[in-house]
Amino acid sequence: MRPFNHIAVAVALGAALSPGCTGGGAAVGEECTAAGDCMDGLQCLGGLCTPACELHVECGDGYRCDQGTCALVTSEIGDRCEREIDCGPGQICALDGAGAGGDGPLAGTCQAQPPGLVTGQACEADSDCRSGVCAIGLCTEMCQATADCAPGQTCALIPRLLPDAAPIFSGCLPRQGVAVDHVAVASPRTTLRVPVPSTARSFALVARVDSTDQMVGATRVVDPAGRLLFANPATTDDFYRNPLRYAPGFGISTLLVPNTPDIDLQVGAYEIDVASLLPVGGTGTAVPEVTLFYKLDTAASLDLHFHFLDLTDHPCAAQFDGGRLDATSAGMSPRFQQYVSAIDAMLAPAGLTVGEVTYRDIGGRGDLDAIRREHLGELLALSDQPTGVSVFVVRSVSPVGVQALVGGTPGPPRTPGTAASGIAVGADTLCYRSWDILARITAHALARQMGLYFNRAPDGALDTISDSDDSADNLMFFSEFGGTSLSEGQRDVLRRYPGLR
């Protein structure tokens, strides 16, 4: 189904193309009864000469582009269809579950087009969409090839969640960006099925509860092939044994799949148990709020949003250009700009680039100027930018000697305003280290916020990423005496973070 006004388009295109048309045939916008009446390169559509089509979408609802000519599709309600353009005007190709037991993609039948949202718009249920299909939070329509989809979309394999199965159908999804799906959850513990389409690079499940006294998150993850990727760990050893390294958190947690290249992202339905949890054990009372983020492209631009607490009279203000560092001065400060460039250079081997950089002052929060771990959530909740990572530059981090704090591994992508939405970096590190070292510390914290773990943890535990070594040369080494190298596996995980754009 595609709303389309042939006459208006024909006239508009005619105005644009007429000066270039010569010869004896009818020009764009002139009347015709057949294609032969029109000049070369034109077709006769709706009684007017119009430019030959290239895409089905140019022809409008109920037409398909057939060798440059928009051809009316004739179909009856109930006719079998495999793509939207198999159905005539006023009809949609509606999935009906036929073929669910077969090897090929699901088919459908032509049905009367209901009112609703158009393809690509955000939806919560099939009934929201004119196409009758809501998948990964977006209205989609059936296709056989990308040429069946509107520009900017691609024909993807998408699992259709049926009560006892998740057969695949082909549907149009955005070629770029991140699809966001708010999942309805009604009880403190539930099992979700997460459909992963063929074009997804990763997905992140963000689970939240209003209470910061309860933990929340996934307690079990099974991939479409039935492999257990994660079980809520009872011990530290269990935590390290899980193929997917993750832990629920207080108030909020983010599960990134995959967070190691040793796990393939599969097309199909992942089964994920989500629950609120009491710290003493057992299911909590809060109902989780769950949002899924599907990264659908290879975008690798990381926006950085710097938030400055009050750094006035900092004991190491000598390291700030002009003795001042705030949202106004940072953009013009050679040292600060060099610091941002150094972060960019450290992320570059992963194919990432620092994108938009914003600056904001946070005044009137003396309680957060020097941050302690237990107040980190309050600080990060002040973030207000949906993309990239928010970086809070504070006077100091307590206890003394701690140089940065991370909201989560990973933090919730595209979710500002939560207790895990960003990182904090202490300016007091500049009392004894250079800006370049602070850049390495910041890049390390950013990478953790994007989903990487230590290459070697302080307790000696190694990364789940099999090609990352345990050397101090690695960016993910837990000590400030570390390097900036990243293994190919680590780079791959960074590129999958849905906060990139």
Place this chain on the structure above:
Amino acid sequence: MSERGTRRQARRGRRTWLRCAALLAPAALVAAARAGGPLEAPAGDRALVEILSGIDYVPSRGTIDDVLGEAAPEDLIDIARGVEGGEDPGLRVRAYRALALYPSEETRAALRAAIAEHGAVAGGVDTLYLRAALGSLARVDGEAAVPDLGPLLGHPSRDVRAEAALALGETGAEAAVPILRARLPLESVAQVRLAIAEALRALEAD
């Protein structure tokens, strides 16, 4: 070799490391700063350097004991003080912090000496040594630390004043309450006022 002898030898080795670090660390730091590259770890005991250089990792006493053994407090004091001018400031700060885990007369004396040495300095890394030392003293000396911490509420650095207020709260000492109350109306910086208020809340809840 007996267990005692092995420990003695290990300790001698660490002392050698401390002396070597004294000579090598400044050169490494200068070289790294010039090159603009990664920060090179001071030469010596790798495990010790690692546990005292975590970006957001604060080692437990058990972890420090595993690395330093029974000589831990003495070695930490040496690192905190710096040896023969060759100290790494990051390690020093964290060594002062770690002394909170080792209450002893020797530790208390070292922390008081640090407060005396750095207490008059208003800026730079000395304020970090000072903050780490006063925080540790509050933990290892409790009420007895109040006379050392109280005057720091008038320190020129707001960060030191705020740390001192919170440290007074950590002592759990009733004697800290009037000192904090007296300072509150004089304090103009919100960061410090809020730290004083938090300390008072903690003390009055006890």
